[in-house]
Amino acid sequence: MRHSKLIPEVNAGSMADIAFLLLIFFLVTATISSDEGINRLLPKECPPGEACDGIIAERNILRILINDDDEIMIENNVIAIIELKEITKNFLDNNGDNTCNYCNGVKASDASDNPKEAVVSLQNGRHTSYKQFIAVQDELSKAYYELRNTYSMNVLRKPSDKLSKEELKQVKDAYPFILSEAETK
Numbered sequence: 247m248r249h250s251k252l253i254p255e256v257n258a259g260s261m262a263d264i265a266f267l268l269l270i271f272f273l274v275t276a277t278i279s280s281d282e283g284i285n286r287l288l289p290k291e292c293p294p295g296e297a298c299d300g301i302i303a304e305r306n307i308l309r310i311l312i313n314d315d316d317e318i319m320i321e322n323n324v325i326a327i328i329e330l331k332e333i334t335k336n337f338l339d340n341n342g343d344n345t346c347n348y349c350n351g352v353k354a355s356d357a358s359d360n361p362k363e364a365v366v367s368l369q370n371g372r373h374t375s376y377k378q379f380i381a382v383q384d385e386l387s388k389a390y391y392e393l394r395n396t397y398s399m400n401v402l403r404k405p406s407d408k409l410s411k412e413e414l415k416q417v418k419d420a421y422p423f424i425l426s427e428a429e430t431k
Contacts, residue, residue: 305356306363308337310386314371316378327381334389338364338421348401348420361393361421369428386425393421 310330311319318325320333340357341349349360358364366386370379394417398406401420402413409417 302365306358307365307367309367312370312374312378314373316375330385331389334386348397365424365426367426390423
């Protein structure tokens with residue numbers, strides 16, 4: 247005759263309650279990171295009483311295209327990403343109309359009239375990688391940062407991290423970041 251052994255059982259009745267309490271605890275205390283996106287301000291609407299026809303002279307537009315193969319093209323010429331910052335700086339700081347007393351440009355006929363009129367037009371292909379798009383955005387931001395920093399040092403005689411709010415606004419007004427991101431074709 248077989249003797250059956252009695253196996254002690256663990257009371258698992260409250261295990262589900264404990265699991266749910268732990269789950270709720272971790273959901274409440276965990277931080278969920280969210281992507282902030284690219285920090286850009288949309289252009290303001292036209293002020294009342296001013297004419298805003300939206301017509302921009304062709305020489306004031308720097309057209310940048312990132313094609314589906316992640317090649318960067320400016321005016322149908324393929325360039326390396328390391329060239330983009332200098333090309334952008336030269337375009338913005340051109341002083342083609344001699345109205346910019348702080349610009350250091352060479353007054354080229356194919357570059358912008360002045361930084362306040364210059365527009366950077368960025369267009370990408372449908373299959374452009376996100377990494378390349380962000381790399382181009384970074385180079386454009388570096389170009390504006392360097393121009394603004396040079397303005398801060400030459401005109402205001404202060405490094406950009408020591409500027410007051412009014413001075414910072416003056417620097418941003420001298421080199422406004424005007425970026426048009428066109429839809430893909």
